[in-house]
Amino acid sequence: MPRKKSKVDPLEELETCTKLLCDQSHNHMKVREYDRALIGYNQALELNGTDINALVSRSKCYLLLGESSKALKDAETALTEDKNNIRAIFQKAEALYFLGQFEQSLMFFHQGLRARPELSSFRLGVQKTQEAIENTIGTSKCSAYTTTSLKENDFSSKHKSSKQCQRTTRPKLSATEMERRNARKLLGELCVDKEYLENLLQHPDLVRADTNSESISSYAKEAVNFLKKRQEFWRQQRPCTALPKYKSVAQDPLPTWF
Template sequence: MGRKKVIKDPQEELEAESKLLIDEATNLMKLHNYTKALSIYQKALELNPSDQNALVARSKCYLLLGDPSKGLQDAETALTNDKNNIRAIYQKAEALYFLGQFELSLMFFHRGLRLRPELNSFRLGVQKTQEAIEKTIGGFERQKKPSSSKSSSRKKSMPTIPEESRPKTGIKTANKVSLEKREARKLLGELCVDKEYLESLLKNPDLKRADTGTEQVSNLVNDAVRFLNSRQEFWRQQRPCNALPKHKKIDMKWNN
């Protein structure tokens, strides 16, 4: 008897091909080749338009390319199929943040935090969005507050302070920088030395010479500094400045 011919499901073949394309695009994202990755994500979605992994990944790609509006559309499309898709919730919150819709962004960061409280990404998202809202409200109130004639006349009548009695701005700035460095050392511990080195490296004019076509050293340094800043801010919010973090590693990256 001859062998039975195995008939493959066309839908399964499309899903398998789509997955291969997504994997290829994900590797390109790691190499910071976002434009090429975007075109491959689009091919994957042409084969399987309802693929949530591809939608979420393309949403992230759009954000990295500076197009949060399209990133928001992909995240919302993924959420129509699964309203608890945690990665889609995060992408929607991020897209809203970059669009300046801080109140809505805060709502989705809180929603993700309720679903997955162990993920530091949502906690940091809540913090940065709250800070953005506070700055926006503060700036609006300063613009709205009128300058009264009483205060202006009071300023005119105030005696002139001798220059030697005026506070030294340079000294204040130096003290502020010193305090910030001291706080960073308490929060980051030994990693503070790495952060200071990387920040000084970014100011080095010869850094661009180290960049090649396949590996952008400046991009890697920037990524490392951003991670250390995020870690420092996290520990500042979580514990007093006199307490050093005990955890060695905080996972801040999403795997597509």
């Protein structure tokens, strides 16, 4: 008699397929094939839209692609499934940091640090976010957060950060000026090119459809997008610090017309 086929649990099969897709995407992430990784995470979440591992992993992938808003959304979705998930807390803190919402980011870095004080990633997150606050809106709010951190975590490195934060408060800058200053620190001399191209795209002669300037516009947009990706990359690697000589920066493929 033919052997009876064992019944497959649909939920178990779903979990297996989701895990397989995530594992494949993890491998793409390791070799910096972020677009291919994103495809796998999307497929995994089509199978199971509440899978925390897939949500957190896709959030990280979005950050590396410069899609901070989407990264934040995935992290928040993961936290609705498990509000104490440490990876989701970290991803939300990172996404808020890249969006320039430094105070909220600092709050979640502190939350993660309280829950897992042995993880250096949260301690480093607190430090870089304090630097960002100090460099953008002054130091009074940074001091308040630092004092709380010292009481709760007793890390020796916080004493140094606290002293640095107790400087004279600087005038609050507009959001545009804050972004501009950060761009200059992150892009170095390339910031001048980025500002020029952004202004060029706003030129009335370029935006008119009857000037046959579509190719110029597309080249300019491609260059601006490339520079924005560079800015996001350096924001993650060296938050709020100056770059080395910009000629040594390129790691992503250059625009086709370079």
